[in-house]
Amino acid sequence: MSHSPMDNAGQAQAASAETSQLGKETQYVDQYDASLLFPIPRQPKRDEIGLEQLGAEAGRLPFFGQDIWNAFELSWLNAKGKPEVAVAVFRIPADSENIIESKSFKLYLNSFNQTQLSGRQELQATLEKDLSAAAGAPVIVELNDLDGATALQVVEPKGRCIDGLDIEVNHYHPEPALLKNQSDLIVEETLYSHLLRSNCPVTGQPDWATVEISYTGKKIDKAGLLAYIISFRQHNDFHEQCVERMFVDLSLRCKPEELTVVARYTRRGGLDINPWRSSNRPDLENRRFVRQ
Numbered sequence: 443m444s445h446s447p448m449d450n451a452g453q454a455q456a457a458s459a460e461t462s463q464l465g466k467e468t469q470y471v472d473q474y475d476a477s478l479l480f481p482i483p484r485q486p487k488r489d490e491i492g493l494e495q496l497g498a499e500a501g502r503l504p505f506f507g508q509d510i511w512n513a514f515e516l517s518w519l520n521a522k523g524k525p526e527v528a529v530a531v532f533r534i535p536a537d538s539e540n541i542i543e544s545k546s547f548k549l550y551l552n553s554f555n556q557t558q559l560s561g562r563q564e565l566q567a568t569l570e571k572d573l574s575a576a577a578g579a580p581v582i583v584e585l586n587d588l589d590g591a592t593a594l595q596v597v598e599p600k601g602r603c604i605d606g607l608d609i610e611v612n613h614y615h616p617e618p619a620l621l622k623n624q625s626d627l628i629v630e631e632t633l634y635s636h637l638l639r640s641n642c643p644v645t646g647q648p649d650w651a652t653v654e655i656s657y658t659g660k661k662i663d664k665a666g667l668l669a670y671i672i673s674f675r676q677h678n679d680f681h682e683q684c685v686e687r688m689f690v691d692l693s694l695r696c697k698p699e700e701l702t703v704v705a706r707y708t709r710r711g712g713l714d715i716n717p718w719r720s721s722n723r724p725d726l727e728n729r730r731f732v733r734q
Contacts, residue, residue: 471549472556474568479576480546483539487683491690505689507536507719509682510728511547512594515712516585518554518565528562529594531584531728532573536719539578541682543644548711596730599654601632604668613673616687620670621695624663628699632656633664635671636733638705643678651681651707652731653688659698681707685717693721702726708733 471478488498496504513530520526530551534542550572559565566583573581586594613620638651653671655662670691674684689703702720706729714734718726 471553473553474557475553476550476572476575478546478550478553479572480543481540481576481578482543482680484541484682485539487679488686491683491687492694493686493690496690496693503537504693505536505719505721506724507685507717508726509534509536509541510716510718510726512709512714512716512728512730512734513551513712514709515548516551516554519556519558521558521560523558526562527588529586529588530569531586531594532569533582533584534573534577535579535581536682536717537579538581540576541680542573542576543680544642544710544713544715545645548713551712594728594730596732596734599634599652599731601634601654601656603635604633604664605635605637607665607668609665609669611669611672613669614676615673616677616691617670617673618691618695620666620673621691622663622666623660623696625661627661628659629661630658633662633667635668637668638671638674638684640674640681640684641676641678643680646678647710649681649707649710650733651705652733653685654702654704654706655688655692656700656702656704657692657696657698658700660696662692662696662698681705681715682717685719689719706731706734 493504498504511532513532516530517525517527562585566585569583570581573583632654634652634654636652638653640649641647642649679687685703685705689701692698692701692703700722702718702723704716704718704726707715716728720726
């Protein structure tokens with residue numbers, strides 16, 4: 443079995459991240475510390491995947507998008523020292539300068555555990571300030587009571603699942619050549635798969651996700667699409683970068699009129715990450731699937 447080497451940009455990112463606490467035994471801090479957040483620039487990976495081929499210009503992206511994070515282990519102390527809890531939703535815009543590495547995000551949120559705050563307004567303002575500074579763009583923060591977080595109930599994916607296709611798989615690193623149009627028939631459909639797996643470029647741990655692909659355009663070959671999704675199985679990239687790679691490859695190979703790619707990754711450390719990129723949707727509903 444052949445293994446392609448990690449790209450130069452990926453090596454540079456991993457090397458930089460390895461100088462921090464990431465991937466190492468870590469003492470968990472329970473007093474507020476914004477310095478725990480570890481931003482990673484988006485541009486090197488975008489240069490690598492050829493985002494400019496879609497007409498990207500300086501300061502302008504060829505898609506809408508956000509990285510939606512759901513946090514289920516957020517806790518702090520109120521003014522009397524009593525613990526409070528909430529489910530938080532963070533929306534980091536795709537046009538921000540940086541992504542935020544997930545372990546550092548978890549460590550940062552844990553640093554509130556023994557931190558005394560005057561109330562939720564102080565917590566929300568602090569989260570927005572720190573995360574916006576790390577991302578390099580305004581981050582939207584929503585805090586939900588556990589009793590009222592109905593918007594985060596588990597739902598079924600929309601569209602057609604393609605996992606039942608009986609295909610032969612030979613590629614475990616991204617292979618855009620697997621993508622093709624089945625016919626010139628113009629369709630509007632949503633296809634999804636639970637078989638997306640990639641790997642953290644810092645720790646090597648597997649990341650699991652359900653990916654939804656909604657498009658309008660020439661009918662995409664489903665067998666090739668499934669094989670392409672599976673081809674990420676030994677690929678080292680962050681969640682956000684995998685989704686952008688898929689968006690670029692599908693755009694270049696299948697040339698849809700409209701395209702949206704959403705990956706809903708399983709929870710780790712109380713956080714699930716849901717990056718989405720779309721040619722035509724300025725916003726997207728925050729939905730959770732069964733493995734989240």
